[in-house]
Amino acid sequence: MINVIQIGLGPLGQQIGRYIADKNKIQTVAAVDINEALMNQDFGQLINGKTTNVSIKNSIKDALINLREKPDIAILTTVSSIQKLESQIENIAKHGIPIVSTCEELSYPWEENPEVSAKIDTICKKYNIACLGTGVNPGFLMDYLPSVLSSVCKDIESITVERIQDATPRRIPFQQKIGAGLDLKAFKAKEQTGTLRHVGLKESVYFLAGSIGLKLDNVTEELNPVIAEDTISITSMDIKKGDARGVEQISHGYVNGICKIKMHFKAAIGESRSYDRVSIKGVPSFTSEIDTGVNGDIATCAITINSAKSIINASPGLHTMATIAVPGYIN
Missing domain, CATH: 3.30.360 (Dihydrodipicolinate Reductase; domain 2)
Structure with a gap:
């Protein structure tokens, strides 16, 4: 079983949560959003109206505090800007959790944002985790x-x-x-x-x-x-x-x-x-x-989830879809 912490519970994060809930090889064990109105709400109630033992927290530290083991992966669905994402990645990396993000600018950042790309790569290697930016577009259909x-x-x-x-x-x-x-x-x-x-x-x-x-x-x-x-x-x-x-x-x-x-x-x-x-x-x-x-909303959620095994097994550092093992469908 792949255990996930979800960070960012807007429409995309909630849809990813619903897709994960339908699977038997992956599960959401922790959830984070900065929206104060979601604090301590039941994650399952938010995504599909079914009660779970996952309580939404406003920080990663609080979301992890009652877990016996750290999650296998973090799914990060917050911003499109890599500049705004850097501190979020570092906050996750400190806990030693690999990351899959839907940040569009992270999909291939080396040319447009070389300095922050290098910083993120250094952060990931420092904490021995891999990080990937993906989605349907960018991340799959046009590249x-x-x-x-x-x-x-x-x-x-x-x-x-x-x-x-x-x-x-x-x-x-x-x-x-x-x-x-x-x-x-x-x-x-x-x-x-x-x-x-x-x-x-x-x-x-x-x-x-x-x-x-x-x-x-x-x-x-x-x-x-x-x-x-x-x-x-x-x-x-x-x-x-x-x-x-x-x-x-x-x-x-x-x-x-x-x-x-x-x-x-x-x-x-x-x-x-x-x-x-x-x-x-x-x-x-x-x-x-x-x-x-290809329906963009469905495919973005699907490829984000299906990249989990690939990034868990990837070498430390900032990756693109070209540098990880080919993702496969997770049951």
Whole structure:
């Protein structure tokens, strides 16, 4: 049995808790959230209405105090910013617990955040634990999966990765993160603060480049609203004609002025078709497509849980999906 401490009990953390509760090879034995309103609540009551012996605490120290043994792994679902995550990782690492985090910027941080990446790597090695940033995207669909697909190629000229998704069934925080329902002035204002975007697209470009041996000399990224052509009404919101129904981001990776990697991410309410597509131009050239796409909320929770065995057995330090053993489904 794999014992887990869950840290961060927002919508994603709660969904992960529900998925773990349905399994027989892994269990949540401790839970932490800084929300004072959750203090001493029963974790099971929060996630699925079933009483457990797990009481939610506001600190890791308090959550561990009555456990006979430390958990095998910490699942950390708190922030997207690696800068904000550093102290959280150190606080967990002090207890000698390996970490799987859903922090997007942690998925491949070495290029965009080299200094804090080195600090986290040093912290993990100091306390002899491994740490991984993963998720469906970044962490799998736009970086790890195309890296795997590239392994059947003799030569590669360029790779294009597309993730187009209808955000209607996604959780409300995700819909808000992509700017759905905002007028264009509010969209632009949130974009300028950095709070409105898909986090991790550049990290995916660098991950894929590293996997296929490319040293990129320039990486660009552009972000634009997806405009509603008609009024849209869904359970979570009403979107007026002319307002944003989502976001489109495109990133290019160049070598000597030639585009070698293109990432196209689009998530919007009312998108007509969802799909995930990897197109490789090389020897052989081919396209691999997942029709209807992979549900991001389900897959993020699943890959976070299923990475547990891999990170428990990984060497100390900061890892990416490219440096751990291939995760497998946990029953």
